[in-house]
Amino acid sequence: MNNLSVFIERLSLKGKLLLVTMAVAGFAIMVAGFAFMAFQWRSFRNVTVARQADQVNLVAKNVTASLIFDDAVDAREVLSSFAVIKSITEVWLYDEHKHLFAGWQRDSQEKKIVPECPDFSGCRFITGYLWTVKPIFDEAGPRKVFLGTLVVRSNMDELKHYLYLNILAVSMMMIITLVLTWFLSGHLRGIILKSIENLSATMCRITVDRDYSQRAQVAGDDELALMTGYFNKMLAEIENRDRLLHENVVSLKNREKELKELRNYLENVINSMPSVLVGIDPDGKITQWNFEAEKLSGISKNEALGRSLDDMLPEFESEMADIRETIARHQVKTHTKTVKGRDAEIKYNDITIYPLVANGVSGAVIRVDDVTQRVRLENMMVQTEKMMSVGGLAAGMAHEINNPLGIMLQAAQNIVRRLSPELSANQRVAQELDVRMEKVVEYCEKRKIMTMVDDIAAAGERAARIVTNMLKFSRGSEARFEKADPVVLLERSVELAANDYDLKKKFDFRHIEIVREYDENLPLIAVMATEIEQVFLNLLKNAAQAMAGPETSGRARIYLRLKREDAFVRAEVQDNGPGIPAAVRKRVFEPFFTTKAPGLGTGLGLSVSYMIVSNNHKGTIEVDTSPGGGARFIVRLPISVDI
Amino acid sequence: MIEKEIRVLVIDDEPGILKNLEVFFEDEGFKVLTALNGELAVEILLHEVVDVAIVDMRLPGIDGNEVIRRTIAAGRQTGFIIHTGSNEYRVPTDFLNFGINRKNVFLKPVKDMGILTRAVHNLIAGKEIDAV
Numbered sequence: 001m002n003n004l005s006v007f008i009e010r011l012s013l014k015g016k017l018l019l020v021t022m023a024v025a026g027f028a029i030m031v032a033g034f035a036f037m038a039f040q041w042r043s044f045r046n047v048t049v050a051r052q053a054d055q056v057n058l059v060a061k062n063v064t065a066s067l068i069f070d071d072a073v074d075a076r077e078v079l080s081s082f083a084v085i086k087s088i089t090e091v092w093l094y095d096e097h098k099h100l101f102a103g104w105q106r107d108s109q110e111k112k113i114v115p116e117c118p119d120f121s122g123c124r125f126i127t128g129y130l131w132t133v134k135p136i137f138d139e140a141g142p143r144k145v146f147l148g149t150l151v152v153r154s155n156m157d158e159l160k161h162y163l164y165l166n167i168l169a170v171s172m173m174m175i176i177t178l179v180l181t182w183f184l185s186g187h188l189r190g191i192i193l194k195s196i197e198n199l200s201a202t203m204c205r206i207t208v209d210r211d212y213s214q215r216a217q218v219a220g221d222d223e224l225a226l227m228t229g230y231f232n233k234m235l236a237e238i239e240n241r242d243r244l245l246h247e248n249v250v251s252l253k254n255r256e257k258e259l260k261e262l263r264n265y266l267e268n269v270i271n272s273m274p275s276v277l278v279g280i281d282p283d284g285k286i287t288q289w290n291f292e293a294e295k296l297s298g299i300s301k302n303e304a305l306g307r308s309l310d311d312m313l314p315e316f317e318s319e320m321a322d323i324r325e326t327i328a329r330h331q332v333k334t335h336t337k338t339v340k341g342r343d344a345e346i347k348y349n350d351i352t353i354y355p356l357v358a359n360g361v362s363g364a365v366i367r368v369d370d371v372t373q374r375v376r377l378e379n380m381m382v383q384t385e386k387m388m389s390v391g392g393l394a395a396g397m398a399h400e401i402n403n404p405l406g407i408m409l410q411a412a413q414n415i416v417r418r419l420s421p422e423l424s425a426n427q428r429v430a431q432e433l434d435v436r437m438e439k440v441v442e443y444c445e446k447r448k449i450m451t452m453v454d455d456i457a458a459a460g461e462r463a464a465r466i467v468t469n470m471l472k473f474s475r476g477s478e479a480r481f482e483k484a485d486p487v488v489l490l491e492r493s494v495e496l497a498a499n500d501y502d503l504k505k506k507f508d509f510r511h512i513e514i515v516r517e518y519d520e521n522l523p524l525i526a527v528m529a530t531e532i533e534q535v536f537l538n539l540l541k542n543a544a545q546a547m548a549g550p551e552t553s554g555r556a557r558i559y560l561r562l563k564r565e566d567a568f569v570r571a572e573v574q575d576n577g578p579g580i581p582a583a584v585r586k587r588v589f590e591p592f593f594t595t596k597a598p599g600l601g602t603g604l605g606l607s608v609s610y611m612i613v614s615n616n617h618k619g620t621i622e623v624d625t626s627p628g629g630g631a632r633f634i635v636r637l638p639i640s641v642d643i
Numbered sequence: 644m645i646e647k648e649i650r651v652l653v654i655d656d657e658p659g660i661l662k663n664l665e666v667f668f669e670d671e672g673f674k675v676l677t678a679l680n681g682e683l684a685v686e687i688l689l690h691e692v693v694d695v696a697i698v699d700m701r702l703p704g705i706d707g708n709e710v711i712r713r714t715i716a717a718g719r720q721t722g723f724i725i726h727t728g729s730n731e732y733r734v735p736t737d738f739l740n741f742g743i744n745r746k747n748v749f750l751k752p753v754k755d756m757g758i759l760t761r762a763v764h765n766l767i768a769g770k771e772i773d774a775v
Contacts, residue, residue, distance in 0.1 A: 395731075398729075398730065399701070399728040399729050402728035402752050403657045403659075403660060403728050403751060403752075404659070405751070405752040406657075406659075406660055406728070407657070407660055407663060408752075409754040410660070410752070410756055411659070413663075413667070413754070413755065414670075417667070418666075423670060425670060457754070460752065460754070468730075
């Protein structure tokens with residue numbers, strides 16, 4: 001029983017369905033068959049019995065006479081008429097004393113022992129035979145006289161045959177039915193299983209492909225369709241959840257990527273900072289160490305991480321107290337510290353300590369900036385500011401001063417002309433006054449009046465020149481910037497210097513040896529050519545003048561150098577004169593500062609140069625003492641980018 | 644043949660300048676008219692024959708540019724020399740059509756007024772003036 005249920009359980013749904021259908025159909029047909037057979041059997045038996053009874057009655061009548069007349073031969077004759085009925089095997093006729101009177105046996109049958117006359121009458125099935133016992137009466141007289149008993153025995157062959165036929169028919173029916181059932185159930189199975197198989201196939205596909213967008217086909221309106229519908233709903237749910245999960249995973253991955261990128265980005269930002277950035281934890285151990293820190297200390301990041309700050313940067317030992325205080329107080333602290341650089345020059349460092357308090361990270365970031373350049377620039381800006389104010393003043397003054405200067409100069413010119421004997425109007429007026437013009441001129445000369453008038457004119461001119469120079473401070477960029485070759489500019493300035501009249505008077509530029517050290521392939525610079533030429537000319541003149549003094553030993557020599565320096569072209573004008581004392585060097589670019597004798601210089605040449613270079617051209621100009629002792633002016637002019 | 648007398652008008656609010664230019668141009672043999680302000684200058688320019696006007700720019704009332712503009716608008720054939728103390732002066736673009744350009748501008752102080760004389764002659768001869 002257990003095995004059976006296990007077997008059934010193991011069967012496929014198809015098998016189970018088939019088994020159930022077949023079993024039910026088989027059972028039903030069997031029951032129906034048996035019922036039918038039983039019915040058939042019964043009715044057939046009844047028919048047989050009836051038929052036999054009729055025959056018996058008929059024969060009984062026929063043998064009545066034989067019994068009455070005790071004619072056994074006739075009786076046997078009559079009895080043999082039973083041969084017609086194949087199933088009847090034996091017929092016995094007993095007399096009223098139950099002795100055998102006559103008998104008939106089918107030939108084929110082996111002779112049987114004559115049975116006792118049965119006690120019953122009617123039909124009975126005994127030991128596989130149908131017995132029909134009919135008492136025979138003589139009913140002719142007034143009283144019924146018992147004559148004897150007719151016993152007919154028939155075998156069941158016909159019945160059996162009939163039964164076999166029936167069984168055969170039923171069996172055939174069963175087989176046909178089962179076959180039909182098989183086919184029908186196959187069809188039914190097809191109908192039912194189609195949905196299930198469809199469902200199962202979909203499930204299989206989904207399992208294999210992991211594609212939850214597939215759906216099982218819904219056919220019909222039955223429970224399976226309902227189930228398929230629910231399954232599809234479930235799939236949709238799964239798909240949705242799957243998508244959400246996928247999205248989450250993707251966004252998580254993206255976030256991870258972003259995080260990584262952000263970390264790299266931050267790392268890059270920190271490393272590309274031009275400042276030294278050092279992160280430390282509250283114990284003073286290094287947690288961050290950027291490129292600039294590596295550069296400053298010469299210690300790599302891997303070596304520095306986790307070490308103590310004062311071990312890595314001993315110059316910060318004095319800062320440790322500050323750092324601890326900053327961390328404790330959560331306050332940013334900045335101060336400037338001066339340190340000695342490599343060449344014993346003073347460098348300025350800005351040290352900023354930022355406490356870190358966010359997100360449970362504690363410690364500090366120390367930023368160190370070399371602000372030497374900035375401090376120098378600030379000093380220069382103060383200088384520029386000073387000059388700009390002079391420029392502003394000059395612009396306002398110029399107009400007011402030019403008018404009186406004009407009057408002075410023009411009056412001087414008129415005086416000279418009106419004292420000239422060549423002008424006829426002068427002669428006429430002199431005559432009217434009875435004076436000779438020649439005498440007037442003589443008088444003026446003797447009394448040095450003409451010289452004084454000349455002095456007035458010269459002084460006026462000088463003042464006018466100063467005003468013109470001062471105006472250059474205030475001049476905006478009216479001139480156009482153009483691309484220029486620095487070599488051409490410098491050479492043209494040398495030519496101008498060689499032809500300069502003032503210069504020729506005192507020292508011949510041609511006696512100065514010019515040493516040119518120009519780099520090849522210099523880039524073009526963006527300049528207002530006339531202004532830069534003026535700057536170079538000024539520097540050349542200064543150099544020539546500096547070497548004209550008695551201090552210059554040996555041959556006067558000017559070195560001109562041009563080379564590229566980052567985004568600038570660096571021009572140097574260096575002489576081998578006495579050089580500039582430190583005290584003077586600080587002031588050479590100041591307006592009206594001059595070391596020349598009064599009247600020789602306006603004190604504006606270098607300051608105008610300074611304005612041209614730094615303000616108009618965004619370059620730099622500086623002076624130092626060359627290793628040979630002479631003065632060296634360095635001009636840096638930006639390389640032309642896109643003009 | 645007697646040359647036609649050259650008539651110049653000097654306009655300047657600075658009497659010293661006015662006086663010196665007047666004296667100089669008289670010595671050159673010109674007939675010199677003077678005006679201390681723009682309104683007077685326009686009056687003279689519109690009613691007198693003036694060959695060349697030497698115009699200062701910064702004037703009380705209407706300025707030099709306006710004087711020139713009104714004169715041209717009135718159809719006068721006067722030539723103009725711009726005599727200014729401001730080195731930021733730019734010739735207005737509408738003057739360029741009337742042949743007045745940077746070469747007509749002379750910055751104060753003009754130490755040799757002979758330059759102005761030459762400019763006057765050039766203007767009258769219809770030549771381009773050679774500013775210095």
